[in-house]
Amino acid sequence: MMMRRRVFGLIFVAIMAVVLVAGMPGCGKPVKIDITPPYLRDLAEQLNFYIGTAVGYGSQTFPNNSQYMRTLKREFNAVVAEYTMKWGTIRPDRETFNYRPGDELLDFAENNKMMVRGHTLSWHQSVPAWVENGNFPRDEAISLLQDHINKVVGRWKGRIREWDVVNEVIRDDLTGQTGENPRRGNSVWERSIGADWVEIAFRAAAEADPDALLFYNDYGIERKSRKQDAVYALIQDLQGKGVKIDGVGFQGHFVCGNVPSEEELKASLDRFAGLGLRVQFTEVDIRIKKPVTPEKLTLQAKEYERIIKVALEHPACDAVLFWGVDDGHSWINSWDKNYGAPLLFDSWYDRKPAYYAVRDYLLAEIERRQGGEEGEENEKKEAQDG
Ligand code: 9MR
Secondary structure, eight states, rough: OOHHHHHHHHHHHHHHHHHEEEETTTTOOOOOOOOSSSOHHHHHTTTTTTEEEOOOBBTTBBBBBBHHHHHHHHHHHHHSSSTSSSHEEEEEESOOOOOOHHHHOOOOOOOTEEEEEEESSSSSSSHHHHHHHHOOOHHHHHHHHHHHHHHHHTTTTOOOSSSEEEEBBBBBBOOOOOOOBBBOOOOOOHHTTOOHHHHHHHHHHHHHOTTTTEEEEEOOOSSSSSSHHHHHHHHHHHHHTOOOOOOEEEEEEEETTTOOOOHHHHHHHHHHHHHTTTEOOOOOOEESSSSSHHHHHHHHHHHHHHHHHHHHOOOTTTEEESSSSSSGTTHHHOTTTTTEESBBBBBTTTBBBHHHHHHHEEEEEEEEHHHHHHHHHHHHHHHHHH
């Protein structure tokens, strides 16, 4: 009897959910979702490239939402935790270590042959209150930071290919005045340790996993700007001190219509690759000012294609990661309600023009490279014959 009641209860909830979704304004989406191959991940693999996404955690996303999971597995060959590997999740209070969501993502990635980026060992946000308000003296703050990096990197040693060691140090509002401090003051690490916390973090990560690739990650550096200059100077300074740093992540949080030109993007990658670094686009999304129209979605698709093109063509770049799978679960929705639809899949996990533009570009690139190889072989043959 109890069992039957529960079954009826579940059926009722399911029917209500369907009615609710169908009745929501703007929910006239046909149920048919395009999932025909080829898939981004298979094309990326043929190009020795990573097409990845940030992965949420909870009832609506990983690992519980079956549609989310299907799309994730089918389309991507790289993942990064959107928040579960940050301080806030891993160490909510001094005594609690919460590695489980990170463990789950790693198991999933390994089962599905995906590369993993680790994000992020230090940042001014997502710092738990006990750290933020701890008023730790310098020595204790250094120990805390080193200990955290040592434990987290150590726990997943050999399983995480690359880590964002330091995230977003440089301010957005630089004026160029002489003597100006380009670094954020609102960071607990900056306050309690001082500027050398950045090298302390990199050195700790290198020690904990000498084989992991170590990245500096930031936004607003995708075209030449004072901020980009300051990041460049910061990295040069680290290199001058003999600190191991392998790459720079260009987050790529863009507004539709304002994505830098191909030349600007390329020049930015070139600039940092010139320091001997790897470069990647690590958190790409292109938010659209509402209302979202077909014209804006077409423009967004062109801008996504531009990013993929620049990344694929660049010898120092082997990855583009999007900051989320679908529009329904993007951070943009809560961050600024005037913007939306930033990703490749809509809220129904259906492919958007941006998806097709990225896929078409990958397909064309495979053809170009095959054409190139065949061309080279023909040339060799002709030379031999002649
Ligand atoms: O998208 C992330 C959001 O879900 C989290 O609540 C937030 C705080 O942890 O961080 C967001 O991701 C940020 C990323 O870690 C660093 N670059 C900017 C991203 C958007 O804010």
